[in-house]
Amino acid sequence: MPTDTIFDESTSEWAIDSIDSIDSTGDVIRRTESTLELLADAINSASEVRPLNRYDISILIPVYNERETLPQVLKRIDQVMPTSTETIIVDDGSTDGTREWLLNLPERANRKVICRGRNHGKGSAVRLAIRHSRGGIVAIQDADLEYDPANLLRVVWPILDGDAEVVYGSRYLQHSSDPSLMHRLGNWLLTRASNMTTGLRLTDMETCHKAFDGDLIRSIALKECRFGFEPEITAKIAARDVGILEVPTQYEGRSNTEGKKIGWRDAASAIACMWRYRHGE
Template structure:
């Protein structure tokens, strides 16, 4: 069965239409799991939908909010072996759900409708939102090794096999849960299929100043949780610190101690190498028992 997880926050104008569109598009057994954080009458509308349609389930949360945590809660509630995630604002076309299912049946572990593969488009975003989206994607691909092959890692529309996240400790913050799945999940094959991101039909965007800040915190946490990425960036930072040590020691020896320039240069380089070695031993390679010195 396909479980379609839909986080909602004040989407009263859209949830009925989205449910109708999913019913028209999906031709296999499915369920829709709404995880709702609304403070308007969206919960009442979802309750009525659940009474009318056996495929609809929902939970209304009052003690926790956030798109990422809503998706994780949806994973726990879902009963299907295929888990799709989409927004409630009608910008993600339900017509693609069966294409996503077919890609999974053909062997994909993660299927991402992408705005940035041939045939895709992000035309539903204005110029400022496109800039924000591009910056977020580039940061994720720069910082995280497992994200680099994916063209649209910040998408909120994707499908995974349950096994990809089963037993994984997910600690989402903010609204870009797919990046955490790509970093922590168990998968071999990611497939991106083209789609056109539509303009919001009703309701208001939930994007504010808090979300970009939470995104940066999330990226930092993911780098810290990924040994490969953590080692790479620690190695870069240690290398940069070596440059600082080199110049500082050189300046001190030449300007204050009046050493000859060749001697001061050699001593400064030696100090920088020793500093880099010790810092890499204790930080970059700390997973090794006691570092290289203590191995």
């Protein structure tokens, strides 16, 4: 089936707007009983209590070499998110067949695919996706299955209800869902350093699951191209005197051999970003 393509001259990327439905075959990600109850309550509330406008939620998915997991993530989003949700997928120069798979997706009105010729970094991919977003809420979802999209519904819900402008899904709010001691230690150090520079009291600054009021996040000038965008976003939100609500989220960490891409060099870069953006500049 042919696709409508848009060439973005400012970024030299091809954007594909999709129009129909995604294949429903394949394996379904295992879900827990508590998550099913959460989804049932939330989706019923969305449809019966508070009618959602078109594209209330934009889900941004930065992708780099995630051919094996991305199809499951997209299917999961279809299963659990309200129908008034758009997905914006930025392929950041993948070389494992992800780009080719994306270009052959069935067309859909509420999905945009942007393919880049080379890797610019996760932060750059998120920034590009923000510019293309149309939702009243903008949320971030990784493509590697470390975070279940079912839990993203819990993250966006306080904004839908008008209780918050920014929500982070914390892996450590109730109990740690990260099995790696080194990852937990690194996250604790980075979050503590971020709190010292922003005055916030977060438990998980580095979480992938972040949701923002759409107008707010689109009004913030972001600069970081790689993993430094996490402390940058946090610092610039804090500089606006906007509080960040945390809710629990679940996490299934991958090893480096399974494709985990962040390391101690990225942690050092994040600390440098905290100092650079300590005043929100």
